Amino acid sequence: MRLLVTGGSGFIGSAFIRLTIKSEPGTEVLNFDSLTYAGNLENLTDVAENSRYHFVKGNVVDPQAVDRTIVEWQPDAIVHFAAESHVDRSIISPQPAVETNFNGTFQLLEAVRKHKISRYLQISTDEVYGSINEPAEADETYPLRPSSAYSASKAAADLLALAYFKTYKLDVIVTRASNNYGPYQFPEKLIPLMISNAIEDQPLPVYGDGTQVRDWLWVDDHCRAIQAVLKKGRSGEIYNIGGSLALPNIDVVEKILTAVGKPNTLIKKVEDRPGHDQRYAITSDKVMTEMGWTPQVEFEQGLMKAVEWYRKNTDWIERVRSGEYRDYYEKNYAHRGTNLAQL
Numbered sequence: 001m002r003l004l005v006t007g008g009s010g011f012i013g014s015a016f017i018r019l020t021i022k023s024e025p026g027t028e029v030l031n032f033d034s035l036t037y038a039g040n041l042e043n044l045t046d047v048a049e050n051s052r053y054h055f056v057k058g059n060v061v062d063p064q065a066v067d068r069t070i071v072e073w074q075p076d077a078i079v080h081f082a083a084e085s086h087v088d089r090s091i092i093s094p095q096p097a098v099e100t101n102f103n104g105t106f107q108l109l110e111a112v113r114k115h116k117i118s119r120y121l122q123i124s125t126d127e128v129y130g131s132i133n134e135p136a137e138a139d140e141t142y143p144l145r146p147s148s149a150y151s152a153s154k155a156a157a158d159l160l161a162l163a164y165f166k167t168y169k170l171d172v173i174v175t176r177a178s179n180n181y182g183p184y185q186f187p188e189k190l191i192p193l194m195i196s197n198a199i200e201d202q203p204l205p206v207y208g209d210g211t212q213v214r215d216w217l218w219v220d221d222h223c224r225a226i227q228a229v230l231k232k233g234r235s236g237e238i239y240n241i242g243g244s245l246a247l248p249n250i251d252v253v254e255k256i257l258t259a260v261g262k263p264n265t266l267i268k269k270v271e272d273r274p275g276h277d278q279r280y281a282i283t284s285d286k287v288m289t290e291m292g293w294t295p296q297v298e299f300e301q302g303l304m305k306a307v308e309w310y311r312k313n314t315d316w317i318e319r320v321r322s323g324e325y326r327d328y329y330e331k332n333y334a335h336r337g338t339n340l341a342q343l
């Protein structure tokens, strides 16, 4: 099996590659990644010397680079992770999200069509369903009501991928996961940001009242589900992948402070995110029934593992937060009426 993985130097893509190289001895992986601020070759140090792992620096919006890579690599399947993945950044600047998430997917689908690649996996998100009122949970037929440029660009990309299944009979599958957490997650997202700020006794910026609910999924559980869907998923289908655990943000932040051993006084309520989705909730019955998959890591256990990892890897945090990160941090937090940006 020859896999082409896009965005493999990011958080989930690198976890997927590490898992695949370890658990699938018959699989070779080519990681195609443009190395944006979120892409980090250090995330793949564990497999960098493995003869079944290869890397090409390239941009998914560049049709020539995509075409050349597919001609040379001759993949059996593509797993498309590459994205501008952060809601807050897409609020500050929507253009990169639309360009990479929609146009990047379009370029890949065109290459799949041209080269008749046998399987294409579109890695998507539960955010495409938008905010869901209690007690409903979205299954795969739930209407798409995205709220941010990030989630709208992901929803548009999902629809394009499914249109290529219908029109061109391509072997396309879409997976929609809930919020992932685990090692190597860029410290702009809730859990790694709060852990690293707590470790450094810095304020923990909770948006609004902190009652917004997210479903949390340990990243390796997500990657096992992707592996299963890649092998056994049905063409043209959508599979939700959730952690079956919904928690308000404030509870997550308090659990982090307990795990790190720091006081709740570090919590700082700040101005809310515009268009903030109140609640995400999905049912993963389909992937559980069809693939026999279940999430294995419980949140408390996963959080301890994550805290442990970020404690041990403060040098990694320092490196990824240097340069561009400070600029983003100031843009995102300075106007929220706090002195967080002076970190």
Ligand code: NAD
Pocket (backbone or CB within 6 Å): 006, 007, 008, 009, 010, 011, 012, 013, 032, 033, 034, 035, 036, 037, 038, 039, 040, 058, 059, 060, 061, 080, 081, 082, 083, 084, 085, 086, 100, 104, 123, 124, 125, 126, 154, 176, 177, 178, 179, 180, 181, 186
């Ligand atoms: P990430 O931001 O950590 O990594 C994204 C990777 O894509 C980086 O390595 C980056 O360099 C690469 N990339 C970005 N633009 C590119 C381009 N134009 N060409 C080639 N490479 C490019 O993202 P992540 O959190 O690992 O998310 C991976 C995928 O999973 C995304 O598609 C995201 O929408 C989806 N997803 C994420 C979550 C989550 O909680 N993080 C949940 C559900 C779905």
Ligand code: TYD
Pocket (backbone or CB within 6 Å): 087, 088, 127, 179, 188, 189, 190, 191, 193, 205, 206, 207, 208, 212, 213, 214, 249, 273
């Ligand atoms: P995030 O990790 O950005 O993921 P998403 O927006 O894709 O769900 O945020 C998770 C939740 O945490 C979301 O409700 C926004 C909230 N949040 C904060 O309260 N403060 C923060 O500094 C960040 C980054 C997120």
